[in-house]
Amino acid sequence: MDLIKVLLDKIQQKSAKIGIIGLGYVGLPLALEFASKNFEVIGFDIDSEKIPLLNSGRSYIHHIDSKKIFSAIEKKKFSATDDFSLLGEVDVIIICVPTPLNENREPDMTYIKNTSEVIQKYIRKGQLVTLESTTYPGTTDELLLPLFENPKSADEKFIVGEDFFLAFSPEREDPNNPDYTTSTIPKVVGGVTENCLEVACELYNTVITKTIVVSSTRAAEASKLLENIYRSVNIALVNELKMIFDKMGIDIWEVIEAAKTKPFGFNAFYPGPGLGGHCIPIDPFYLSWKAKEFDISTKFIELAGEINTYQPYYVVEKLIDVLNTNGRSLKDSKILIVGIAYKKNVDDLRESPSLKLIEILNKKYAKVDYYDPYIPEIPKTRKYDFDLKSISLTENTLSKYDVILLSTDHDNLDYELIHRSANLILDTRNIFERKNIISDKIFKA
Amino acid sequence: MDLIKVLLDKIQQKSAKIGIIGLGYVGLPLALEFASKNFEVIGFDIDSEKIPLLNSGRSYIHHIDSKKIFSAIEKKKFSATDDFSLLGEVDVIIICVPTPLNENREPDMTYIKNTSEVIQKYIRKGQLVTLESTTYPGTTDELLLPLFENPKSADEKFIVGEDFFLAFSPEREDPNNPDYTTSTIPKVVGGVTENCLEVACELYNTVITKTIVVSSTRAAEASKLLENIYRSVNIALVNELKMIFDKMGIDIWEVIEAAKTKPFGFNAFYPGPGLGGHCIPIDPFYLSWKAKEFDISTKFIELAGEINTYQPYYVVEKLIDVLNTNGRSLKDSKILIVGIAYKKNVDDLRESPSLKLIEILNKKYAKVDYYDPYIPEIPKTRKYDFDLKSISLTENTLSKYDVILLSTDHDNLDYELIHRSANLILDTRNIFERKNIISDKIFKA
Numbered sequence: 001m002d003l004i005k006v007l008l009d010k011i012q013q014k015s016a017k018i019g020i021i022g023l024g025y026v027g028l029p030l031a032l033e034f035a036s037k038n039f040e041v042i043g044f045d046i047d048s049e050k051i052p053l054l055n056s057g058r059s060y061i062h063h064i065d066s067k068k069i070f071s072a073i074e075k076k077k078f079s080a081t082d083d084f085s086l087l088g089e090v091d092v093i094i095i096c097v098p099t100p101l102n103e104n105r106e107p108d109m110t111y112i113k114n115t116s117e118v119i120q121k122y123i124r125k126g127q128l129v130t131l132e133s134t135t136y137p138g139t140t141d142e143l144l145l146p147l148f149e150n151p152k153s154a155d156e157k158f159i160v161g162e163d164f165f166l167a168f169s170p171e172r173e174d175p176n177n178p179d180y181t182t183s184t185i186p187k188v189v190g191g192v193t194e195n196c197l198e199v200a201c202e203l204y205n206t207v208i209t210k211t212i213v214v215s216s217t218r219a220a221e222a223s224k225l226l227e228n229i230y231r232s233v234n235i236a237l238v239n240e241l242k243m244i245f246d247k248m249g250i251d252i253w254e255v256i257e258a259a260k261t262k263p264f265g266f267n268a269f270y271p272g273p274g275l276g277g278h279c280i281p282i283d284p285f286y287l288s289w290k291a292k293e294f295d296i297s298t299k300f301i302e303l304a305g306e307i308n309t310y311q312p313y314y315v316v317e318k319l320i321d322v323l324n325t326n327g328r329s330l331k332d333s334k335i336l337i338v339g340i341a342y343k344k345n346v347d348d349l350r351e352s353p354s355l356k357l358i359e360i361l362n363k364k365y366a367k368v369d370y371y372d373p374y375i376p377e378i379p380k381t382r383k384y385d386f387d388l389k390s391i392s393l394t395e396n397t398l399s400k401y402d403v404i405l406l407s408t409d410h411d412n413l414d415y416e417l418i419h420r421s422a423n424l425i426l427d428t429r430n431i432f433e434r435k436n437i438i439s440d441k442i443f444k445a
Numbered sequence: 446m447d448l449i450k451v452l453l454d455k456i457q458q459k460s461a462k463i464g465i466i467g468l469g470y471v472g473l474p475l476a477l478e479f480a481s482k483n484f485e486v487i488g489f490d491i492d493s494e495k496i497p498l499l500n501s502g503r504s505y506i507h508h509i510d511s512k513k514i515f516s517a518i519e520k521k522k523f524s525a526t527d528d529f530s531l532l533g534e535v536d537v538i539i540i541c542v543p544t545p546l547n548e549n550r551e552p553d554m555t556y557i558k559n560t561s562e563v564i565q566k567y568i569r570k571g572q573l574v575t576l577e578s579t580t581y582p583g584t585t586d587e588l589l590l591p592l593f594e595n596p597k598s599a600d601e602k603f604i605v606g607e608d609f610f611l612a613f614s615p616e617r618e619d620p621n622n623p624d625y626t627t628s629t630i631p632k633v634v635g636g637v638t639e640n641c642l643e644v645a646c647e648l649y650n651t652v653i654t655k656t657i658v659v660s661s662t663r664a665a666e667a668s669k670l671l672e673n674i675y676r677s678v679n680i681a682l683v684n685e686l687k688m689i690f691d692k693m694g695i696d697i698w699e700v701i702e703a704a705k706t707k708p709f710g711f712n713a714f715y716p717g718p719g720l721g722g723h724c725i726p727i728d729p730f731y732l733s734w735k736a737k738e739f740d741i742s743t744k745f746i747e748l749a750g751e752i753n754t755y756q757p758y759y760v761v762e763k764l765i766d767v768l769n770t771n772g773r774s775l776k777d778s779k780i781l782i783v784g785i786a787y788k789k790n791v792d793d794l795r796e797s798p799s800l801k802l803i804e805i806l807n808k809k810y811a812k813v814d815y816y817d818p819y820i821p822e823i824p825k826t827r828k829y830d831f832d833l834k835s836i837s838l839t840e841n842t843l844s845k846y847d848v849i850l851l852s853t854d855h856d857n858l859d860y861e862l863i864h865r866s867a868n869l870i871l872d873t874r875n876i877f878e879r880k881n882i883i884s885d886k887i888f889k890a
Contacts, residue, residue: 137693172707179709186706212706214699222695223703226686227711230704233682234675237745241671244732247739248582250667254659258668259675261631261657262617264624266672267712287689294692299748300682307744 003126003163004195010091011202014038019090021115023050023080025061025278025348026132026171027096029182032068033207035077042090043080054080062347062374063176087122088153092203093129095119096171100282105305107136107286112143120147125158128165128199134224134283136290140168140217145192161193167200168217170224176346186210190220228283229301234269235280236304239311242271251444253430273407273428273445274311274353276342281308281351312356315405316364318445319426322403326424331365336391336401338418339408340372347374354407355384362386369401373412395421406431448571448608449640455536456647459483464535466560468495468525470506470723470793471577471616472541474627477513478652480522487535488525499525507792507819508621532567533598537648538574540564541616545727550750552581552731557588565592570603573610573644579669579728581735585613585662590637606638612645613662615669621791631655635665673728674746679714680725681749684756687716696889698875718852718873718890719756719798721787726753726796757801760850761809763890764871767848771869776810781836781846783863784853785817792819799852800829807831814846818857840866851876 010016016039020031023045035041043054053060057070072078087093097111112133119129129148131140145166149158158164169189174180187208191197201211214220242252252271260268275281284301291298320330340354341347349355354370355378361368369391370378377389391397393414398404398421406418409431419425419432425442427433432442455461461484465476468490480486488499498505502515517523532538542556557578564574574593576585590611594603603609614634619625632653636642646656659665687697697716705713720726729746736743765775785799786792794800799815800823806813814836815823822834836842838859843849843866851863854876864870864877870887872878877887 137690137695174709177709185708188703188706210706212703214703216695218693218695219699219703222690222693222700226700226704227707229686230679230682230711233678233745237675237678240743240745241674244736244739244741244743245582245667247741248663248667248735250582250661250663254664255667255671258633258657258659258664259671261633261655262672263630264619264622266675290693291689294689296689296692298685298689299752300678300685303744303748 004165004199007091007126007128007165007199008202011199011206014206016091016203017042017089019044019087019093020096021045021084021093022096022098022111022133023047023054024096024098025175026173027094028054028059028061028064028069029173030094030096030132030171030207031078032064032072033182035072035075036068037207038077039206040076041072041078042086043078044084044087045080045082048082051080051082054078061175084118085122087119088124091127093119093123093127095129095131095133097133098278099133099135099286100278101285105285107289109135109139109143112139116144116147120150121152123148123151123153123158123164125154125163128167128196128203130167130169130200130203132169132171134170134228134279134286135221136286137218137221137225138290139221140166140190140192161195165191165193165196165199166217167191167196168220169200169204169211170220172224172227175348183207184209186212188212188214188220188223190214190217192217222287225283225287228279229287229304231269232275232280232284232308233300233304234267235272235275236307238269238271240307243314246444253433253444270429272311272353273315274356275308276350276352276354277348278350281305312353312360315353315357315407315426315428315445316360318443319361319403319405322424322426322443326402328402330361332367333402334367334400335361335369335403335405336398337368337370337405337407338372338393338413339406339410340370340378341374341408341410344408344410345374345412349375349378349381352408355381355386357405357407358386358388359384372408373410393417398422449610449644452536452571452573452610452644453647456644456651459651461536461648462487462534464489464532464538465541466490466529466538466564467541467543467556467578468492468499469541469543470620471618472539473499473504473506473509473514474618475539475541475577475616475652476523477509477517478627480517480520481513482652483522484651485521486517486523487531488523489529489532490525490527493527496525496527499523506620529563530567532564533569536572538564538568538572540574540576540578542578543723544578544580544731545723546730550730552734554580554584554588557584561589561592565595566597568593568596568598568603568609570599570608573612573641573648575612575614575645575648577614577616579615579673579724579731580666581731582663582666582670583735584666585611585635585637606640610636610638610641610644611662612636612641613665614645614649614656615665617669617672620793628652629654631657633657633659633665633668635659635662637662667732670728670732673724674732674749676714677720677725677729677753678745678749679712680717680720681752683714683716684759685752688759691889698878698889715874717756717798718760719801720753721795721797722793723795726750757798757805760798760802760852760871760873760890761805763888764806764848764850767869767871767888771847773847775806777812778847779812779845780806780814780848780850781843782813782815782850782852783817783838783858784851784855785815785823786819786853786855789853789855790819790857794820794823794826797853800826800831802850802852803831803833804829817853818855838862843867
């Protein structure tokens with residue numbers, strides 16, 4: 001029995017059963033994509049609260065429509081479970097679990113490790129496992145491979161590329177990107193062996209517009225890191241230049257708009273109150289951590305981290321300056337943060353610099369409220385417990401704050417109203433000028 | 446008499462006489478552009494050897510065709526001179542002089558200073574002066590303006606925006622770019638006053654496809670720096686990642702090609718043996734120098750400089766490794782550097798990392814030759830005096846070298862021949878793999 005032929009055939013026939021572990025921003029859209037192409041998909045998640053929601057066709061992610069889930073459930077193409085023993089039933093296992101940092105900014109591999117150990121328990125011959133989580137080069141080879149070669153589900157050793165197949169294929173989700181969705185973003189794939197690569201490409205080709213083959217899982221792991229390191233470094237660069245130009249009396253936003261008119265060799269990045277989201281502030285440090293094993297340091301990543309991490313503190317310094325010109329201290333001043341999602345038009349708070357802003361302002365005895373149309377209240381996280389609810393945005397409430405701190409520039413905010421009613425505004429996104437609202441009560445940070 | 450109206454009128458009628466100071470890679474094409482639009486242009490240069498060449502219609506820059514110069518001369522639209530007293534005769538003075546660094550990597554403002562002082566001697570009412578040289582924010586306001594406000598050519602003070610006009614408009618030349626030429630690259634313009642801006646835009650609109658207005662000369666100065674800082678930092682970033690990935694056994698070139706397939710948010714930059722040319726290695730330090738005046742440091746620029754400057758040394762380390770595997774030392778080894786221009790398909794040696802490579806290799810007692818189809822011999826510079834001529838590239842000569850060090854990937858090189866005849870190759874541009882020439886005698890640096 002040639003296992004690779006059997007699996008290839010199942011994929012081509014769409015009779016392969018797909019298991020997806022981790023039903024968040026990456027796993028859920030991918031599961032729905034496979035379901036929409038008539039594969040039967042089982043979604044696995046350790047968060048047991050998600051399971052009944054999904055199985056009754058309800059979404060917990062703002063930009064993923066419940067209808068899509070409901071339709072997949074109804075057609076019996078998708079079901080969710082927290083029973084990982086069902087992993088033995090699927091032909092393909094796709095791992096989409098988080099790879100955060102711990103408090104010392106080191107990779108927190110718990111989710112990948114635990115998931116891999118569960119797979120080790122249930123893996124059977126003929127399965128393909130792919131990892132999509134962003135991680136350091138070597139993860140697939142060094143961490144996953146030895147576990148699956150020594151399955152707890154069998155008495156013998158498994159041979160990769162013959163008994164099972166293993167590949168790395170980084171997710172490239174960009175929530176709310178109007179131009180690209182899961183299926184239309186080309187996907188990089190690296191296999192542990194030639195067979196692994198072949199099966200993984202066959203799989204992804206059924207749902208993704210284009211697969212890009214690289215020579216190893218390490219190259220695939222590195223490619224995703226490069227993409228996010230590039231963003232992290234370039235955002236840090238404009239954040240640094242923002243602070244330098246500000247001292248020189250030059251507006252970075254004007255400078256970027258001018259530089260952007262160069263038709264080649266330049267790409268615009270914009271400053272802000274700090275990095276947010278689950279990728280850019282985190283992923284680069286996976287490489288930093290791994291590099292130490294090779295006696296080498298990642299200076300650009302460290303510097304970018306340093307400068308980006310400093311931005312909320314810089315914003316608070318600016319806020320103190322603005323209050324100071326009115327002879328006021330930050331202590332007892334009333335500050336309203338407008339927009340607390342990590343980027344505009346999403347309901348995603350992960351790593352949002354606004355949380356850090358609230359923390360710093362609290363420590364300095366300011367009175368902080370917030371408004372965000374997408375986030376009615378701030379949930380308790382591992383790091384923060386603010387017990388804050390979004391206020392209502394009216395002329396009356398706005399006028400009560402000493403400063404409006406514009407942190408996230410959602411499209412649906414009423415900037416005219418904010419400007420009209422505010423006493424002072426500190427704008428970290430240059431949104432007021434972009435909306436042609438210019439006045440001497442608006443400052444930039 | 447309203448001087449601005451007179452000058453605007455002259456520009457519109459194309460009866461304004463244009464003076465361009467500095468007839469190099471920026472000034473010469475710009476002069477020819479104005480001449481081709483029927484302006485009468487006088488080109489000024491302190492290099493008296495250039496004057497008779499130009500006046501007899503001969504080019505000294507590879508990508509500028511002599512015919513273009515000859516035709517402009519013949520139509521009496523262009524003439525060159527080293528007699529700066531003729532500056533009083535022109536209506537517009539455009540400064541295109543070099544802004545290099547001194548040996549301590551500080552701005553060398555000699556050319557701008559001397560030029561401005563000469564203009565101070567001859568400036569007359571009704572003239573427009575624009576500066577195009579890349580420089581620190583504040584140069585136009587702080588260095589040029591006070592000189593022209595106190596002309597030596599008159600007994601009275603001149604008022605900027607009334608008696609004369611002053612603007613900054615950075616050059617964006619990209620020699621050998623097949624898609625863009627002087628006239629089709631949008632041009633940023635900042636004026637000292639509104640009148641200055643108006644006249645400068647009127648002028649550039651006659652030859653440039655589009656002018657981009659900014660609020661000050663400082664913003665214009667900063668925009669050019671941002672463009673080049675962006676490039677310098679991103680090249681340094683891939684150079685750093687090249688060294689890190691190499692230690693991990695990952696090929697940076699493959700990783701970049703994979704990352705490049707992301708259809709948004711990523712732009713590819715490529716590693717190399719070091720930075721070259723008159724812009725990217727130099728311009729960023731103009732901001733670093735100025736920033737110190739404001740008690741702030743430019744960490745990204747410093748780090749990029751550090752990493753890019755290290756690259757030729759890294760290449761030599763790799764060269765030593767390659768020789769070492771054959772049990773050979775660098776001392777007495779015969780090394781052929783192929784390509785010494787700072788980038789492919791140009792005859793430009795300025796700041797070329799190949800010069801630094803030759804210097805390092807000489808110091809380590811290697812026997813170095815070079816081949817470059819565009820550079821028959823290495824001219825003596827302020828820094829180097831090698832007395833080397835390009836060898837001829839044959840099977841016979843190639844086979845005599847221990848290592849061929851590919852430094853610049855000109856399109857017209859015979860890579861098949863090089864590969865066939867070489868003993869070992871160290872490729873800093875990944876050109877052999879890109880030409881599908883793959884063998885175990887090729888190494889990458």
